[in-house]
Amino acid sequence: MIRLQYFARYREALGTxxxxxxxxxxxxxxxxxxxxxxxxxxxxxxxxxxxxMCARNQELCGLDEPLEDxxxxxxxxxxxxx
Amino acid sequence: xxxxxxxxxxxxGAELNALHAAQLGIGAVVGFVGYVRDYNDGQDVAGMYLEHxxxxxxxxxxxxxxxxxxxWPLLQVEVLHRVGALTPGEPIVFVGTASAHRQxxxxxxxxxxxxxxxxxxxxxxxxxxxxxxxxxxxxxDQQAAARWDQ
Numbered sequence: 665m666i667r668l669q670y671f672a673r674y675r676e677a678l679g680t681x682x683x684x685x686x687x688x689x690x691x692x693x694x695x696x697x698x699x700x701x702x703x704x705x706x707x708x709x710x711x712x713x714x715x716x717m718c719a720r721n722q723e724l725c726g727l728d729e730p731l732e733d734x735x736x737x738x739x740x741x742x743x744x745x746x
Numbered sequence: 747x748x749x750x751x752x753x754x755x756x757x758x759g760a761e762l763n764a765l766h767a768a769q770l771g772i773g774a775v776v777g778f779v780g781y782v783r784d785y786n787d788g789q790d791v792a793g794m795y796l797e798h799x800x801x802x803x804x805x806x807x808x809x810x811x812x813x814x815x816x817x818w819p820l821l822q823v824e825v826l827h828r829v830g831a832l833t834p835g836e837p838i839v840f841v842g843t844a845s846a847h848r849q850x851x852x853x854x855x856x857x858x859x860x861x862x863x864x865x866x867x868x869x870x871x872x873x874x875x876x877x878x879x880x881x882x883x884x885x886x887d888q889q890a891a892a893r894w895d896q
Contacts, residue, residue: 666843671852672869673880708863715883726867738799740884745796745827745868746780746839746859 665733666691671740677710687733694718694737695727715742747815747823747874749807751798753830758840761824764772765842768822772844776851776858784834786881789874796829796838799867803827819872825858827841827868857894864891 669670669682687695691697698718719738720729757797758779766775782794811823822844843854870881879883 669799670868671799672871699802718801719867722799722805724806727895738802740799740867741869741880743800743864743867744870744883745866745880 666697666731667736669736671738674710674727674739674743677707679707691731693727694720694725694729697731697737698715698727698739711739713741717739730742747808747811748825749804749811750824750826751803751807751829752826753828753856755828755836756826756840758837759828761840761842765822765824765844767840768844771846771895772821773846774851775842775844776848776855777842778855779837780839780859782834782836782838783848787874789872791834791872794832795835795871795873795878796832797798797869797871798827798829802867802890803829807862808868810865812856812861813861814854814858817843819853820845820850820854823854823858824841827862827866829868860887860891860894863887 665687668685670678670680675681692734698711703709717740718725718727721736758777762775762777766772783858784791807825811825814820814823819841824842826840828838837896841855841858843851871878872881
């Protein structure tokens, strides 16, 4: 299972702050997981943004990051704290 | 190291004094305070909401401080960031660094803010006359952070 979280503008665009997905062998990387979500169409296209940031198990990472069953993944727009 | 994420306001002067009080070997303390402005990107700002990623936020800030401690001889570091609803004039963030001599404290404070702006999971939503809007990331912040990699 993958625990997904969405923040800020993405959370609003998607209408949810997260979900749990059953593990699939095709989820080799965060990019593959994102492709799975983009295939839903509609508002999910927001995850195709160039400035998208992501984290695996609460650590910033790239989309080429490998994924494992049980991971927590977050997708969010560019951070704007400080 | 002290990393705090809180909704409550704080007194920047008290935070600065507490840093120095930690030990008498400290000869230099540098503090940065970020405040909510009443104007941004051509519009008046009535208020702001700061969203974050509970759990990751604290880890990300601690990682940034650890990296600063590896680069400079720091004797004390504090990072305090607020979340939730804020109004113009209120402090948002405090970064304080303490060292024996000024150079390390100045550089580390600058570094921590640059990394915080580009790597810590906070998002600002501003309230304007035309409604709420999410603040977009700035290229200048990315460039400022990138200069530490050179």
